[in-house]
Amino acid sequence: MKFIILAYKNLKRRKSRSFLTISGVAVAVAVLVALLGFNAGYQEALTSDVDKMGYQVIVTAKGCPYEAATMMLAGEAVFRFIDEDIYVQITSDPDIDQITPFLAQLAYDPEKMDGKGGFINYLGIERSYLELKPDVIFKSGDWFSDENIHEAILGYEAAESMQKSVGDKMVIPGKDITLTIVGVFGRTATQEDGTVFLPLKTLQRIFEAEGKLTGIGIKLNKLENLHEFEERLYPIASIQVISMSQVKGTILDLVNSAKILIISVAFIAIFVAIIGVINTILMSVMERTREIGIMKAIGASRLDIFQIIWMETLIVCTLGGFFGAIIAIFGGNLIELLVRKVMPYAPGGRLLLITPDLLLISFLGVIVVGIVSGLYPALKAASMRPIEVIRSGE
Amino acid sequence: MEKFAVKTNKLKKVYSAEFQTTIALKEIDLEIEEGEFVSIMGPSGAGKTTLLNILGFLDKPSSGDLNIIGHNPIEFNEEELSRIRGEKVGFVFEDFFLIPSLNALENVQLPLIFAKNDKGNEKPKILLKRVGLGHRLTHYPNELSGGELQRVAVARALANNPKILLADEPTGNLDTRNARELFMLFRNLNREEGLTIVVATHNVKLGYSADRVIHLNDGKMEKDERLVKQNAK
Numbered sequence: 001m002k003f004i005i006l007a008y009k010n011l012k013r014r015k016s017r018s019f020l021t022i023s024g025v026a027v028a029v030a031v032l033v034a035l036l037g038f039n040a041g042y043q044e045a046l047t048s049d050v051d052k053m054g055y056q057v058i059v060t061a062k063g064c065p066y067e068a069a070t071m072m073l074a075g076e077a078v079f080r081f082i083d084e085d086i087y088v089q090i091t092s093d094p095d096i097d098q099i100t101p102f103l104a105q106l107a108y109d110p111e112k113m114d115g116k117g118g119f120i121n122y123l124g125i126e127r128s129y130l131e132l133k134p135d136v137i138f139k140s141g142d143w144f145s146d147e148n149i150h151e152a153i154l155g156y157e158a159a160e161s162m163q164k165s166v167g168d169k170m171v172i173p174g175k176d177i178t179l180t181i182v183g184v185f186g187r188t189a190t191q192e193d194g195t196v197f198l199p200l201k202t203l204q205r206i207f208e209a210e211g212k213l214t215g216i217g218i219k220l221n222k223l224e225n226l227h228e229f230e231e232r233l234y235p236i237a238s239i240q241v242i243s244m245s246q247v248k249g250t251i252l253d254l255v256n257s258a259k260i261l262i263i264s265v266a267f268i269a270i271f272v273a274i275i276g277v278i279n280t281i282l283m284s285v286m287e288r289t290r291e292i293g294i295m296k297a298i299g300a301s302r303l304d305i306f307q308i309i310w311m312e313t314l315i316v317c318t319l320g321g322f323f324g325a326i327i328a329i330f331g332g333n334l335i336e337l338l339v340r341k342v343m344p345y346a347p348g349g350r351l352l353l354i355t356p357d358l359l360l361i362s363f364l365g366v367i368v369v370g371i372v373s374g375l376y377p378a379l380k381a382a383s384m385r386p387i388e389v390i391r392s393g394e
Numbered sequence: 395m396e397k398f399a400v401k402t403n404k405l406k407k408v409y410s411a412e413f414q415t416t417i418a419l420k421e422i423d424l425e426i427e428e429g430e431f432v433s434i435m436g437p438s439g440a441g442k443t444t445l446l447n448i449l450g451f452l453d454k455p456s457s458g459d460l461n462i463i464g465h466n467p468i469e470f471n472e473e474e475l476s477r478i479r480g481e482k483v484g485f486v487f488e489d490f491f492l493i494p495s496l497n498a499l500e501n502v503q504l505p506l507i508f509a510k511n512d513k514g515n516e517k518p519k520i521l522l523k524r525v526g527l528g529h530r531l532t533h534y535p536n537e538l539s540g541g542e543l544q545r546v547a548v549a550r551a552l553a554n555n556p557k558i559l560l561a562d563e564p565t566g567n568l569d570t571r572n573a574r575e576l577f578m579l580f581r582n583l584n585r586e587e588g589l590t591i592v593v594a595t596h597n598v599k600l601g602y603s604a605d606r607v608i609h610l611n612d613g614k615m616e617k618d619e620r621l622v623k624q625n626a627k
Contacts, residue, residue: 003507009495294491297452298550299480299508301473385472387452 003304007311010284018316021280025320025366026327028273032266033328033354033362034335039259041353043252050248052190054133055217057226058242059086059233065240068215069247081212082239089236090216095229098219100128103200105207109173120158121195122172124203132217136192141166141183148201153183157193170196175206270366273320274373281313281377289384296386309378310371317370321363328362329354398461399558399590400426400449405458407444407613418444420613421458426592428557431584433601434594436610442594443562445610449592450483450560451475463557480509484551486561490543492535498522498546499531505553521549525579541572548579552589559583561593565600577603 011018060068061080068080087101103124110117127143130136139159144151152170154162159181164170168181179198187193204210220229223245230241285292292305332352339351407419418441426432434442447453448460451467460466463482467475479485492501502518522528525545535543544564551559561580565573577600583589584605595601602621609617 006496006507013495290491291493294487294493295504295508296476297450297479297485298505299476299554301476301508304508386476387447 003307003311006308007315011312017280021276021316022320024273024276025317026324028269029321029324029362029366030327031269034332035262035266037352037354037358041351042255044353045351046251049190050244052135052188053244056220056223056244057218058215059239060215062240065242069242084211084213086239087216095220095225096218097221098132100126100132100217101213103203104214107173122198122203123195124198124200126200132219135188137186139184139186144199147199150179151182152179153197154181155185155193155195156187158196159184177206274369277313277316278373285309285377285381292381292384293386302382306378306382309381310374313374314370317366321366325359325363397428398425399428399463401461403459405460406456408456418613422615428590429588431591431605433604434608434610435601440610441613442610446560446562446594450485451479480505481554482557484556484559486547486551486564488563488566490547492543492546494535497532497534501546502549502553509554518553521552525549540568544576558590563594565597
């Protein structure tokens with residue numbers, strides 16, 4: 001029998017109190033792991049989303065550039081248009097490596113989401129779209145047979161939710177038009193997985209937006225020339241140039257400021273848990289002054305008593321850390337669901353990135369915290385003098 | 395020549411509180427030989443517990459010379475006294491003072507754990523059998539009767555082969571039968587193993603079953619009766 005068993009047996013004596021204290025530590029650890037994991041996951045998901053977009057620069061109608069950028073990242077339609085002329089006008093700019101025009105539209109489909117209804121995103125594209133997005137490859141089928149034809153290519157998830165494949169027909173709700181599905185894209189893990197792609201000209205005609213574009217995606221020869229490129233487009237009053245790296249930087253800045261807040265919250269939770277632990281152990285020391293006195297009377301050294309009490313703190317914190325990590329792993333999915341509901345734009349992929357490293361660091365962190373918070377009660381117990389303790393009990 | 399387990403010279407203990415000074419022991423001269431079974435009797439407040447605590451290295455005298463099994467407690471710090479207690483002294487208290495979260499066997503193992511001598515040590519089991527509790531090893535204190543609890547406490551006190559066993563009012567919480575059995579156990583331990591035993595007690599009948607009765611009153615030794623002839627069989 002070692003001190004650890006002695007400590008464990010004592011914790012078992014007050015089951016509900018020990019349980020509550022351990023729960024407090026577990027919740028604090030779960031909050032810490034989930035919040036830090038969410039932060040890391042969000043950052044990674046956003047970076048991957050922006051990188052997969054393929055465009056470095058988007059030209060759109062004037063307005064809030066961040067609104068436009070996030071809507072486009074979210075695969076939603078922007079209801080401000082630019083003229084197709086502008087595309088023709090800038091396409092010969094010497095700094096442009098690749099360029100593609102696109103038109104985004106939304107249509108309400110009452111049958112989406114098992115009859116609950118929802119919007120479907122339509123994107124009108126040209127062949128240059130594929131050149132700008134090396135990640136987009138055909139899972140099955142091929143490109144449209146003509147540039148103004150009633151054909152559609154489905155994003156991976158769109159095909160799954162509609163349960164359609166190459167050769168099937170589909171209709172755009174509210175428009176009396178039947179499209180033949182000629183291709184399905186593979187999974188890209190971006191919002192475009194849920195999109196229905198049409199030839200640009202077809203989409204313009206169906207939605208009566210002839211000559212209109214939502215934006216132009218551009219890849220420059222050299223990103224360093226972005227500034228000069230923007231300068232040249234500056235005279236065109238109706239458009240703005242959005243650099244995706246700037247957008248990414250701004251969103252990440254926001255996320256980073258949120259991170260400070262998040263970490264403060266987690267540390268407050270941990271602080272509260274520590275106070276709970278100290279309180280519990282201190283109380284149990286006070287209740288046992290006599291026992292501790294007896295142990296000293298029968299030969300326990302200060303170090304022995306210190307170790308027994310300290311071990312109790314460690315057991316509480318270790319168990320709390322362990323259960324906290326488990327809660328974080330399983331509860332994380334719940335948080336992710338909540339975040340996706342509340343946030344206007346959430347990147348694709350996993351938002352919550354709980355890595356073994358993060359778990360290990362949090363777990364070790366809470367043990368260090370346990371070591372520290374156990375010091376005071378353990379020292380207090382160790383410094384009791386047996387004679388006073390035994391006498392005070394009489 | 396007899397060896398002394400305890401030798402005191404003008405031993406004095408004074409407790410000073412803020413408004414009051416209590417002289418608990420007044421110049422006690424006492425010699426207890428190794429292997430003696432001594433009972434200390436006297437009314438409450440006579441200084442019995444103070445004397446036992448000093449003899450057990452739990453408390454230090456205010457003045458006077460003191461030698462207990464070769465050590466003078468004044469020469470040691472708290473930590474060293476703790477070790478000496480663990481190795482050489484066995485305590486039995488009126489209220490048993492067992493650890494409630496540990497079973498009988500674990501309670502007896504405890505002094506060995508503190509002495510780092512518990513690995514594979516069968517002594518606790520042997521001792522519990524010796525005090526008649528071989529069938530109660532895994533019982534917890536709340537499952538044992540008063541007489542059984544005190545016998546566990548005696549086994550615990552003996553775990554480290556102490557040189558001296560100190561019992562402070564050990565029968566105070568026991569009925570007559572259990573009290574008598576406890577004293578018979580002391581008698582046997584003293585006779586068979588030569589253990590020096592000092593018992594403080596109110597119980598006149600049991601007190602007189604020892605080899606020697608020391609009467610304390612108001613911090614002074616009033617009478618020192620040697621009864622060896624009557625009790626030796």
